[in-house]
Amino acid sequence: MxxxxxxxxxxxxxxxDLAAAHDGRPDHVAFVGDEVWWTAPRPAEDGRRALVRRRPDGTEEAVLPAPWNVRSRVHEYGGTPWAGTLHEGQLLVVFVHFADQRLYRYDGGEPRPLTSAGPRWADPVLLPERGEVWCVKEEFTGPAPTDVRRVLAAVALDGSGAVRELTDDTRRFVTGPRLSPDGRRMAWLAWDHPRMPWDGTDLLVADVDGGPPRVVAGGPRESVAQVEWAPDGGLLYVSDRDGWWNLYRDGRRLHPREEEFGGPLWTLGQRWFAPLDDGRIAVVHGRGAAALGLLDPATGEITELGGGRTEFAATLAVRGERVVGVGASPSRGYEVVEADAASGRVRAIGAAHRDAVxxxxxxxxxxxxxxxxxxxxxxxxxxxxxxxxxxxxxxxxxxxxxxxxxxxxxxxxxxxxxxxxxxxxxxxxxxxxxxxxxxxxxxxxxxxxxxxxxxxxxxxxxxxxxxxxxxxxxxxxxxxxxxxxxxxxxxxxxxxxxxxxxxxxxxxxxxxxxxxxxxxxxxxxxxxxxxxxxxxxxxxxxxxxxxxxxxxxxxxxxxxxxxxxxxxxxxxxxxxxxxxxxxxxxxxxxxxxxxxxxxxxxxxxxxxxxxxxxxxxxxxxxxxx
CATH class of the missing domain: 3.40.50.1820 (Alpha/Beta hydrolase fold, catalytic domain)
Known part of the structure; x- marks a missing residue:
């Protein structure tokens, strides 16, 4: 009664106390070999972001103890703060530590700094075969908040502190580079004051070995929110040139729909889509709430993969036919979710929801x-x-x-x-x-x-x-x-x-x-x-x-x-x-x-x-x- x-x-x-303990969500999911890694909030540990891995037996563990805080301050709002891979069978992870904003290398032991204090870093791309990690470099040139320059830069992985700049600083804002499958071209986004990235951005492509960058999409009234290379070398990007953030390949819209397949680029490295090897594309899309789906560019059809979850964050990773994202619903908190692109099976694999009340x-x-x-x-x-x-x-x-x-x-x-x-x-x-x-x-x-x-x-x-x-x-x-x-x-x-x-x-x-x-x-x-x-x-x-x-x-x-x-x-x-x-x-x-x-x-x-x-x-x- x-x-x-x-x-x-x-x-x-x-x-x-209960509400505060559940504040925040997982983010920045990626594969390291066959394992899924992500960052997770730790409100009870001074609000740090922990780097977490899911081991093959299904257990979760924080990779680094407190006070390590995997979080970037580029643009103040930050962006993707880490990248990892298995190189020649050995673990290789690079991350940004919030306290000093230096890049660190982690091989399973004590993290080692790769950069000196001063510059900030975000959106790293590991290229161990080149002995480098490529990312956005932000450095202040004077006392004012606007005394700042940003470029794409390559940082040596050997701990020597060597940094070489990949672009000049003629653009006020840049996103991290995306390297083509053949390693010959890189693509990135750029914009300038007074525009914000949802007002208008430029999609640039340049040859890695030199030459001026070419603007291939975007403009003052066109917002390109993300760019990736398809496995076959096609250039995929999200643009709102027709009024909605839709997905394009080499200038051709893949699905003319009045819904969003992208969003505001508040932080660098957000991923609303991720291409699979077979040509299909995992997408976060919707009108209002954003669901997880699998787009077939040949037909324009989308197969939903949410498993009852109605909202997905702008973070995706794929490996083979495995699609990983971060999803939630009005009755479930944010979880790390894996979908099988072949069977459509969806399951929570990390930060699994448990009813708090x-x-x-x-x-x-x-x-x-x-x-x-x-x-x-x-x-x-x-x-x-x-x-x-x-x-x-x-x-x-x-x-x-x-x-x-x-x-x-x-x-x-x-x-x-x-x-x-x-x-x-x-x-x-x-x-x-x-x-x-x-x-x-x-x-x-x-x-x-x-x-x-x-x-x-x-x-x-x-x-x-x-x-x-x-x-x-x-x-x-x-x-x-x-x-x-x-x-x-x-x-x-x-x-x-x-x-x-x-x-x-x-x-x-x-x-x-x-x-x-x-x-x-x-x-x-x-x-x-x-x-x-x-x-x-x-x-x-x-x-x-x-x-x-x-x-x-x-x-x-x-x-x-x-x-x-x-x-x-x-x-x-x-x-x-x-x-x-x-x-x-x-x-x-x-x-x-x-x-x-x-x-x-x-x-x-x-x-x-x-x-x-x-x-x-x-x-x-x-x-x-």
Whole structure:
């Protein structure tokens, strides 16, 4: 028999400790011989990324003990931090250690440095027959975040410290090289300020033995998100030249579909597709949620390989007919998944999901499309409160929190998230909004935010929140908004520009666009606002820091003190003009996005405390109309 308690007060077994322990997902999967290796989050070990292998007997083990942290800082967001192979029967692994950003060689014993301190490295390609590893090299040339150069470089594997540059530094941003099967050509992507990689990139090909690179695809209004060589030497790439990230071979589109086979290149080395030896291509694809499939270029048909998983990350590896990725669903956390391309059999082989709580406490999302201003579509995922032991008094409507994802060029994945369950199991609904500007729905949807950041995203989140209230799903008087990074901007602007929300939880946010653009962030995003907001005179109009005195409701602000993307100085300026109650928590050792278990526990508990205070139980007569 269910116990009747007001929404927001339900006891729940989904604790903050439990949610924090399951934060993060496996990433950067690859084969080392016949073994599958990947990086895995370790929230309880100061948030490091461990390198993990699956041995032939099926057991998993961390390759390197703490404090080894396999993570790159190129572009600050990083990229693929390791590569491995068996060369002449011997293990050979190269990885980036987060603390000093040096490249290290690992042969099974103590790792040995290959580079000196200073430069950063990402997206390595091992070429043991050449005695080298090729990767992106990033080095700072002055004190400003934008004093930086990037090239493709070859690092000697013998420990001599020898580095030779493969390209010049005429391009601001480059991805790691992809070497053709015959070893004669390499391909890579490049772009320049003020473009971001989803605005426009160039696909370049050059002869390894010399000669100028040739641009074979891309441009200012065409985003090429990934390039690979097919086993027979064909050039495969994902381009959105026709409005959707579709797959091409030597300039010919393989499957004209209005869905995405690529995504925003926030980190280097993301793989949405991987070619098999027989010509078929493993693909991560979809409209909204991204599934795993096997594309036959001869017919254009796709065979789904998800095994019930509805969302796959942009990391794939193939060996023979084995396809490995990282997949999840609303009822299963992210797992390392292997699919047999011959039989279609799918199984979890690493980080296997185990129910942390009874499934009845896990929220069930409802995927919906709402009508926004001017009738435009807004995609969202609604998670109503759910707890098998409790129900609310008759007539009470639940509080709801709008979650605005980061990026803003990103989207909310359709996966089991115990942070969502932390709130829904207590009687607080969550709705994740893929506001205009989100990826997964084509270039036109993505570009709704051009020049309108702080307007369209705010309007879309408010439209969804108010629609839920109007239809009787949510309590109009108990709406909140929560976001981190760019989502923190949306939450903060929502408080200065609307009266929709009763409170907000703002995490490591963008708050001061002028400071953000004037050396107050890293190089990758230093010109991002040119497209998101437009002319400088608009910055002050939209800036939460310039309009903080308009905030009329309480809020929680969470800030990492080591954040170089959204530095604490922006939060300080915002808070200096606030005249309402607020809670400000800072975290030493945390950067942009929280990785440590103790940080996430404290953040979740503080957020819940805010909602408990603001969402005090209301009687039926007090419900808003």
């Amino acid at each position: 269910n116990r009747v308690l007001p929404y927001g007060t339900w006891p729940s077994p989904v604790t903050a 009874a499934p009845q406490y896990v929220p069930r999302p409802v995927v919906r499309t709402f009508a926004g201003p001017d009738g435009r579509e807004i995609h969202a995922q609604v998670y109503p409160p759910r707890n098998p032991e409790h129900t609310a008094p008759e007539g009470e409507l639940p509080p709801f929190v709008v979650w605005a994802h980061g990026g803003p060029t990103s989207r909310a994945p359709l996966v089991l998230d115990l942070e969502v369950a932390y709130f829904t199991s207590r009687g607080i609904g969550v709705v994740e909004v893929d506001y205009g500007g989100s990826t997964g729905y084509g270039r036109a949807y993505r570009e709704r935010l051009r020049g309108r950041w702080g307007v369209a995203d705010v309007e879309d989140c408010a439209a969804v929140a108010l629609a839920l209230a109007d239809e009787g799903t949510a309590d109009r008087a108990r709406l909140a908004i929560r976001g981190g990074s760019a989502g923190g901007w949306t939450a903060a602007v929502s408080l200065t520009a609307t009266d929709v929300y009763a409170c907000a939880a703002i995490r490591y946010p963008v708050l001061d666009p002028a400071a953000f653009a004037d050396g107050g962030t890293h190089d990758l995003e230093s010109r991002y606002l040119d497209g998101l907001i437009g002319p400088r005179e608009r910055f002050a109009q939209r800036s939460p820091a310039d309009h903080a005195d308009r905030v009329r409701v309480p809020f929680l602000l969470l800030q990492g003190l080591d954040d170089v993307i959204c530095p604490p100085a922006q939060s300080a300026r915002f808070l200096a003009r606030v005249d309402v109650p607020y809670t400000y928590l800072t975290f030493e050792g945390e950067g942009h996005g929280f990785r440590r278990a103790d940080t996430n526990v404290r953040a979740l508990e503080a957020e819940l405390a805010l909602y408990i205070q603001v969402f005090a139980p209301r009687t039926t007569k007090e419900q808003a109309p």
